[in-house]
Amino acid sequence: MKVKDLSNDRLREIIEEYYQNKFTVKILLEKHGVKYISNFIQTATLYCDEECEICGSKMKYKLESRAYCSSISELKKICSVCGHDGTKNCYCKSCIQHRKLEKEKELEEKRSFLKKVLEVELVSLDKLSAKELIFVGVLQEKGIGGYDLGVLAQKDYFKNTHTYPEDSFNFIIELLRNNVIKINVNESNLEHFILKENKSVSYYPALLSYYLNLNEDINSIDVRKEIIERFKIGDIEECWVEICLDECMKYLDIRTTAMELGIIDNPIKSDIYSFLQELLMEYSVGRVINVIYKSVNYASNFKVEYDVEVEKAHKAIYTNIKNNIAKGYIKEPFDRPYELVQNSLSEYFCKNIFKRDSNEVFKQGFSINELYCIEEEGQQQKDEIDPIKEGLETYNKLVLQIKELIANNVPKDFIISYLKITEEIYNSAVGENNDNC
Ligand SMILES: [Zn+2]
Numbered sequence: 247m248k249v250k251d252l253s254n255d256r257l258r259e260i261i262e263e264y265y266q267n268k269f270t271v272k273i274l275l276e277k278h279g280v281k282y283i284s285n286f287i288q289t290a291t292l293y294c295d296e297e298c299e300i301c302g303s304k305m306k307y308k309l310e311s312r313a314y315c316s317s318i319s320e321l322k323k324i325c326s327v328c329g330h331d332g333t334k335n336c337y338c339k340s341c342i343q344h345r346k347l348e349k350e351k352e353l354e355e356k357r358s359f360l361k362k363v364l365e366v367e368l369v370s371l372d373k374l375s376a377k378e379l380i381f382v383g384v385l386q387e388k389g390i391g392g393y394d395l396g397v398l399a400q401k402d403y404f405k406n407t408h409t410y411p412e413d414s415f416n417f418i419i420e421l422l423r424n425n426v427i428k429i430n431v432n433e434s435n436l437e438h439f440i441l442k443e444n445k446s447v448s449y450y451p452a453l454l455s456y457y458l459n460l461n462e463d464i465n466s467i468d469v470r471k472e473i474i475e476r477f478k479i480g481d482i483e484e485c486w487v488e489i490c491l492d493e494c495m496k497y498l499d500i501r502t503t504a505m506e507l508g509i510i511d512n513p514i515k516s517d518i519y520s521f522l523q524e525l526l527m528e529y530s531v532g533r534v535i536n537v538i539y540k541s542v543n544y545a546s547n548f549k550v551e552y553d554v555e556v557e558k559a560h561k562a563i564y565t566n567i568k569n570n571i572a573k574g575y576i577k578e579p580f581d582r583p584y585e586l587v588q589n590s591l592s593e594y595f596c597k598n599i600f601k602r603d604s605n606e607v608f609k610q611g612f613s614i615n616e617l618y619c620i621e622e623e624g625q626q627q628k629d630e631i632d633p634i635k636e637g638l639e640t641y642n643k644l645v646l647q648i649k650e651l652i653a654n655n656v657p658k659d660f661i662i663s664y665l666k667i668t669e670e671i672y673n674s675a676v677g678e679n680n681d682n683c
């Protein structure tokens with residue numbers, strides 16, 4: 247008789263004996279009148295009494311060599327048809343499908359929870375800062391009107407809003423905090439969100455997808471008009487100087503690296519930063535980087551000649567910047583160096599707000615006041631402005647300001663120092679006030 251011809255009960259008896267391990271397989275099989283085969287335990291099929299909970303077919307034992315097992319009761323069971331074994335990690339088709347659905351359900355729950363938690367109201371255009379408005383302008387230029395921004399941090403125009411990647415990253419945080427952008431949960435990989443036990447959510451903003459979260463239609467926004475009408479000269483200047491400063495600090499790093507002086511650290515760096523910030527209120531980037539270029543070169547010579555520590559060379563750069571202004575280098579602007587790539591905010595400012603050539607602005611700078619004169623004078627050429635008319639207008643404006651402050655009970659001393667006027671001008675304005683009454 248062959249093994250496969252044995253009834254299930256007979257086979258069970260033989261296998262029970264097999265695990266008792268008293269005889270060799272050969273003797274055991276001969277004892278039961280079965281023809282010997284060397285791989286007996288691997289080829290035998292022993293059914294158990296149970297049925298498969300998935301498909302109802304007969305379950306069988308997963309027979310193991312007695313080297314690893316000593317009794318039938320220790321054996322695992324598996325469905326003879328669908329392969330279901332009833333364990334948590336069962337690889338039968340049904341269990342794999344079930345786990346897949348469970349996972350999808352879990353993700354769907356996570357997604358709707360995140361949507362609820364991360365929902366923010368649309369933000370109105372007049373809540374945006376000047377820099378945020380410029381960013382909206384950049385989006386407009388790129389033709390992004392569908393409001394889906396994708397993974398913002400990966401977009402070239404965004405990576406290039408600042409010359410340092412960490413500044414661009416911080417800008418995402420700022421946009422997010424002010425609700426200018428909103429997380430697009432549908433398009434973001436849910437693995438990048440971590441739900442904490444207290445139901446709070448943490449995530450890494452640079453990896454997520456975003457929407458533009460504006461109340462207004464992006465295509466209907468006149469960014470230049472908004473900038474000029476809503477912001478004071480000082481605010482626009484601050485925004486523009488920040489962009490220029492970013493480029494100057496980058497150029498400083500480029501030059502110190504080129505001259506093998508490494509990167510300047512704080513506190514020297516922050517001293518230079520503040521100083522350049524002041525310079526940029528008055529001078530173009532092209533002029534400031536000429537001074538930077540020469541200052542780093544001299545510091546490098548100083549280091550080589552006197553073999554000083556690198557920190558001393560860094561301090562020398564700061565001193566040189568001051569000295570080189572006195573030497574008049576600030577009067578000679580550089581063209582934009584090829585290694586200093588213009589960032590996308592600067593590009594937008596020149597082209598769409600100043601309406602000037604980027605290289606011209608780089609070399610000659612741009613006075614924000616001009617923006618307002620051009621607006622007030624309409625299409626009139628700057629050369630044609632009548633100095634007498636302009637003087638009168640300025641004076642009349644000043645008188646109006648003084649009157650308004652007086653009407654609001656602001657003390658005379660304050661008005662004089664605040665408007666930077668003399669007592670004579672004040673009296674003259676008050677005089678007019680009386681005449682009118
Ligand atoms: Zn089954």
Ligand SMILES: [Zn+2]
Pocket residue numbers: 300329330331332336337338339340341342
């Ligand atoms: Zn299964």
